Amino acid sequence: MASITTSSVSFHVPCSLKQNQVSNLKKVSLSFSGTSFPSLRLQPSRFRVACAAKPETVEKVCEIVRKQLALPADSAVSGESKFASLGADSLDTVEIVMGLEEEFGISVEEESAQTITTVQEAADMIENLKAKKA
């Protein structure tokens, strides 16, 4: 009788992300079991690998953004929302990042901070930084 053993493997895949067409290399750690490959979710408008930040993280980011930009609680803010479209100027963006640093206990370098333009990007970055800390 044949037996198949499955194993959990984690590896680093350099992903090339296009953010405002300045490419950044981000390391993504994926784990999978068995012989099937995980599917990479590609967003049609950008070449990026969505590292699937937890919904709670995205929601928390939305909350912080709403607060900073003084948007009503029921305003449409989601992963796709761009800070600028919600009314954020350069000062707001810095404050949003600081708010995220405090909330999630992470430290963001200026260069990374300035490449974040959407809620999803912020949430993904938070997950990456938290993972690195762990």
Added chain:
Amino acid sequence: MSFLPNHEYSSITRFVKLGDQKRALVSRLLQYALVHQVLEIPFDEIIIRRTPEGKPYLVCDDMKLAFPNFNFNASHHGDFVAIASEPICLVGLDIVSHSVPKNETAHEFIQNFSSYFSSSEWYHIMHAGSSDEMLHIFYRYWCLKEAFVKAMGTGVGYKLDDVEFHHTNWNNIFVKVAGKELKDWKFWLLDLGQNHSVCIARGHPRTATTSYRTTLKRIEFDDKEYYNGFHLPNASFTFRTVEDLLQVIHGADRVPFDISTKCDVSEDEGSEGARFVQQ
């Protein structure tokens, strides 16, 4: 919005807040009006695109010789929308509204941005005296940095604590980057209304970011040509209303534009009418 080409609509409607939509709309109108007046290109032939970093530029094959490197920059914040253009040098423009922070003290608010300032700038801000003074100085330095970065077209991705502004009571402003003075850059800082500042930055085209450089006709100039462009007088701002602007667009009222011309639009967030200021 009917005055603008269709492809611009989404760039305005993407803004959630009405005030932001209004500012974006007026900014677009200013851009088209400026190009029309200065370069005399018919409205329906004006093509304005954006670099990946978001900087708008004119797509034009046949640039007038008098303005070999026509480029412009617009900004909007608070009650104003402004635009400035240059025939040779790069131009950057930024307006800041000196808003008082709501949920924290001025000191707490400013602390958030400490890593974006050089130590001498930070010293200047921290030793300003009153909270109001601190805010004023903070916003002025921020405005200068923004105008500089916008002129180059890099968006906000730049190590701003290496960019250090020097001035004599906000005149004779120059910048040092990584300790070295940039002699081919000039800055002006003006007060606008009660609590707004506007900064104009003028600099050498070769300092533009890669993507923006491709939109410029010429990067290199001989010393004399550049000298002339660099030392053009800084025209003052002219204030115009949106009604004036629309008249310009209709061609009903041609107002002569200086080649280094600026327009401001002042606008009440709640009201339908708007005044705009143009220099």
